[in-house]
Amino acid sequence: MPHRAHLFSLRVGHALRESFSREPYSARRLWKDVMAGITVGIIAIPLAMALAIASGVAPQYGLYTAIIAGFLIPLTGGSRFSISGPTAAFVVILFPIAHKYGLGGLLVASLMAGGILISIAVLRFGRLIEYIPESVTLGFTAGIAIVIATLQIKDILGLSLAEVPEHYVEKVWQLVQSAPAVHWPSVVVAVATFGVMVLWPRLKTPVPAHLPALLMGTVIALAMVSSDPDWAVDTIGSRFSYLLPDGTSGQGIPPVLPAFEWPWNQPGPGGAPIEWSWQMIRDLLPAAFAIAMLGAIESLLCAVVLDGMTGTRHSANSELLGQGIGNVVTPFFGGITATAAIARSAANYKAGAQSPISGMIHAFVVLLGLVVLADLLSYLPMPAMAALLVMVAWNMSEAPKAKHLLKTAPHSDVWVFLTCCSLTVLFDMVIAITVGIVMAALLFMREIAEMTKVSDITDNRRMVPEPLAEGWRVFKISGPLFFAAADRIFGELATLCDHKQGIVLYLDGVPILDAGGLSALNKLISKCEKTNTRIYLADLQFQPLKTLARAGVRPIENVSALFPSLKDALDNVPRPPA
DSSP states (O other), X not given: OGGGGGGTOOOXXXXXXXXXXXXXXXXXXXXXHHHHHHHHHHHHHHHHHHHHHHTTSOHHHHHHHHHHHHHHHHHHOSOSSOOEEOOGGGHHHHHHHHHHHHHHHHHHHHXXXXXXXXXXXXXXXXXXXXGSOHHHHHHHXXXXXXXXXXXXXXXXXXXXXXXXXSSHHHHHHHHHHHGGGOOHHHHHHXXXXXXXXXXXXXXXXXSOTHHHHHHHHHHHHHXXXXXXXXXXXXXXXXXXXXXXXXXXEEESOOOSOOOOOOGGGSBOTTSSBOOOOHHHHHHHHHHHHHHHHHHHHHHHHHHHHHHHHHSOOOOHHHHHHHHHHHHHHGGGGTOOOOEEOHHHHHHHHHTTOOSTHHHHHHHHHHHHHHHHHHHHHTTOBHHHHHHHHHHHHHHHHTHHHHHHHHXXXXXXXXXHHHHHHHHHHHSOHHHHHXXXXXXXXXXXXXXXXXXXXXXXXXXXXTTSOSOOOTTEEEEEEESOBOHHHHHHHHHHHHHHTTTOSEXXXXXXXXXXXXXXXXXXXXHHHHHHHHTTOEEEEESOOHHHHHHHHHTTOOOOTTTEEEESSHHHHHHTSOOOOO
């Protein structure tokens, strides 16, 4: 089917090839890509740093991710306007890994996740995004947003916590216990930053809200510390330091390009390189699988959103291949996990992007910002960065969609949403998605099973024009006869055919007969054979007929028979005596 080809195609650089093949790549289109790339690159610089900090690593590693993955994924991927880099969705997975295994463990897990993404693409599993219900995606994204917002309370209140507990409830309890030690200058900076981000969009200017918001937070922080040193607010420069290979040290972000280094040689939990062991691989593999699954979901959801905005078609498997390549290469340059970011991708398209070239230019802009603005970026206050992440969490939660779902969706979808959200917050995203998909599938099967009905149409003269002999009945089955419905339906028929001479099953409304339905049908035929009741099957659709043929089901003399239509079956039923 041509309209579904995008779900099965796979080639490196699909989006770039499509952009160049549809129409000539003129200087005008290049100029639009350059302007879009500059716009989204400026947006990405503070976001990349904030998301790296939220993931438990120094801010420069977020910039490295935006540079390396931000260039490679548009070059090799399958979505024309996607912008890739660190995203908020990964925070709940990456933070525990960085806390337990250090930067080295996090980079190795990202590398493994990239390999998994490439495998998923090669197996052409990109189409499976169709089978994830909206209630599941909204549920776990809402849960992730809650966790991210909770993690920012520490910096918003200016609290000094020696150790952050692993479990959510323990985190909240520790924050409650530490509340009396709130640092009010930090609160002022966070509130001012957040207020600007809320109010700025009302001005309807093309400048994204978080840029003036961070500038305002920085100005307020500098003004307070200049008036009273006790009002000093924690900044990127005061919290993070670096040591270069030549022995140069400094505060904040190193103004150097990302350099090649084996991921496993990066600092582990104690500052030393991680020690490889079979247990280490076993510990990191589930995390890598979770990163890959979330990366696949996020990147393909972003591509679907962009398709809706632009009227284009992405190649799902090609996009996963590009994401995999980006996540395999990026850890060798110190970059953490990357995937497509919906907000940055939408800004890219709205800024006039024409092709993946804009995404590659965005990576160069971030690189330029790293080299030129590193000293200035060290002045950014941590409470302002935390306020930025709270807004990011709010936007990713898609609260209006979640509210609409809670108001209008069937109860089953509401329960799936609430379950996914709760499990994401209390446990982790992998458990939430697994349970959510299984729960949604079971509830869906129950609803479909309840749609399968059996009705007695013996006295319906439109369908059964003439009366039948005493002891004969005609039953119409409507709906799929799969394992969840077949036992109930054929059990009901077994009761209805007691003490009957014969029954006709009109099956034109049965689109599916699976192994469970076949087994239940055979049981009914066996019972009819024992009770000398004849059973006629009429008007089977192709799939049920194919299932019967494959199973070797044949008519049994004086017991069962198959007929191409209800009329043919009724012609073989005895009539009442005149």
